[in-house]
Amino acid sequence: MTDARLAIVVLAAGQGTRMKSSLPKxxxxxxxVPIVSHVLATARALDAAHVVTVVRHERDLLAAVVAEDLPESTIVDQDEIPGTGRAVEQAVAALPADFDGDVLVINGDVPLLNAATLASFIASHRQGNAAGTVLSAYPDDATGYGRIIRSVEGAFDRIVEQKDATDAELAVTEINAGVYLFGLAALREQLAQLTTANAQGEKYLTDVIELLRRAGSEVSAVPVADAWIVAGINDRAQLGDTAQKLNALIVRGWQLAGVTVQDPATTWIDLKAVLAADVTLLPGTQIIGATVVATGAIVGPDTTLRDCEIGENARVNRTDATFAVIEAGASVGPFSYLRPNTVLGADGKIGAFVETKNAQIGAGSKVPHLSYVGDATVGEGSNIGAGTIFANYDGVAKHHSAIGSHVRTGSHNVFVAPITIGDGAYTGAGTVVRKSVPAGALAINVTPQRNMDGWVHANRPGTAADTAAVNAPTSSDKTGE
Known part of the structure; x- marks a missing residue:
């Protein structure tokens, strides 16, 4: 149910220079998914009456993500006046005139802050009489953070920034997490008092807390259970740390849902992946994007699946696959490379050192090893011999090959597309197939083998090969005649 008295402001205007990246932080x-998408998902889960997202740097890129993830959010462009206080000031101005509830301010770079934590934070604020409430934490290392200073009785007194803190204040381990909840009327009143009269020339949201205290208003601080929940991302090292923590949570969630993860430390699962009970993930496995894995499937070791569909009881071993479908009971690998639009039918096989692309391989059909299958369809129950190449490119355009059902092709074939090989046909080893083959026919290249007797002795006299040939037993020696 929508919380009619809650508005959320998402701060997403920062440049993120410490990422040292052309991509916005x-x-x-x-x-x-993007860092900000996690925050937008949390905002959506809280079901606030209004969400305002403040953007500035790379505005259009961010606005596009916001519009996709949370289309009901109002997008506000921060002007030339810098600072979080100014961002909130503009966001508040965008709220409907008849709204008079609470305003929750969260940061777009704090992706692990979940809806349950914020719901508890909101409830705590509303149970008291505070005009503003600060979310706090107790990290292992408080260096660099503003400290929460409390009275002897334990009530919130003030926030002291690291650079302004005394030695006694630096010893405090409770820090400001940068998440705030205000009653709108009190927030509006104090936002109007903010100035840029400081060394950085910015309007700081933390100054609102000080102004509320000066005005005699009550402010409270509510600590989170675990400091990692409010960890922000400012550089790539922090991004890596957060990714590791989030992945551990995701992996554990799937384990509790019935998935066997043999080595959680080397297994990565994206947020959008879907795994059924009784799936087994072996070490070194990455389940990327919207990959779906059905019950009984075994994936890994050393396998990466991107946006794939894996059927029941399928087996995928040491494989890299993207936009591929592997149906029930099929097996893939080891060392296979499945490129987009590969479909392997039920109980089919793609074996060692096989590459496929835009290939539909029917139920029970096999491409056992050392082959390339591109722009092709293979019917049911067919076997593609080792070392087969589907030559799909003529230097200008790609062409399609159609292999029928119950076809047996010899080793080291080349299929020069476009061709069709009919149902039940055979091809001989080493055949280059340039013309279509009728159903039930055998295709071979008619080039008889020629043996040139004595060639080594005539052309390589005195070599080890010559000596071995001269000393080789004759057919009569072998038969004892």
Whole structure:
């Protein structure tokens, strides 16, 4: 049910220079989706009456993600006046005139802050009489953070920034997490008092807390259970740390749902992946994007699946696959490379050192090893011999090959597309197939083998090969005649 008295402001205007990246910080992927998408999902889960997202740097890129993930959010462009206080000031101005509830301010670079934590935070604020409430935490290392200073009785007194803190204040381990909840009337009143009269020339949201205290208003601080929940991302090292923590949570969630993960430390699962009970993931496995794995499937070791569909009881071993479908009971690998639009039918096989692309391989058909299958369809129950190449490109355009059902092709074939091989046909080893083959026919290249007796002795006299040939037993020696 919508919380009619809640508005959320998402701060997403920062430049994120410490990422040292051409990609905006908030658009860096985390568990398969942009950092800011995690925050927007949390905002959506809280079901607030209004959500306002403040953007500035790379405005259009961020606005596009917001529009896709949370289309009901109002997008506000921060003007030339810098600072979080100014961002909130503009966001508040965008709220409907008749709204008079609470305003929750969250940061777009704090992706692990979940809806349950914020719901508890909101409830705590509303149970008291505070005009503002600060979310706090107790990290292992408080260096660099503003400290929460409390009275002897334990009530919130003030926030002291690291650079302004005394030695006694630096010893405090409770820090400001940068998440705030205000009553709108009190927030509006104090936002109007903010100035840029400081060394950085910015309007700081933390100054609102000080102004509320000066005005005699009550402010409270509510700590989170675990500091990692409010960890922000400012550089790629912090992104890596957050990714590792989030992945551990995702992996554990799937384990509790009935998935066997043999080595959680080397297994990565994206947020959008879907795994059934009794799936087994072996070490070194990455389940990327919207990959779906059905019950009984075994994936890994050393396998990466991107946006794939894996059927029941399928087996995928040491394989890299993208936009591929592997149906029930099929097996893939080891060392296979499945490119987009590969479909392997039920109980089929793609074996060692096989590459496929835009290939539909029917139920029970096999491409056992050392082959390339591109732009092709293979019917049911067929076997493609080792070392077969589907020559699909003529230097200008790609062409399609159609292999029928119950076809047996010899080793080291080349199929020069476009061709069709009919149902039940055979091809001989080493055949280059340039013309279509009728159903039930045998295709071979009619080039008889020629043996040139004595060639080694005539052309390589005195070599080890010559000596071995001269000393080789004759057919009469072998038969004892």
């Amino acid at each position: 908030l658009l860096h992927p985390l568990a398969g």
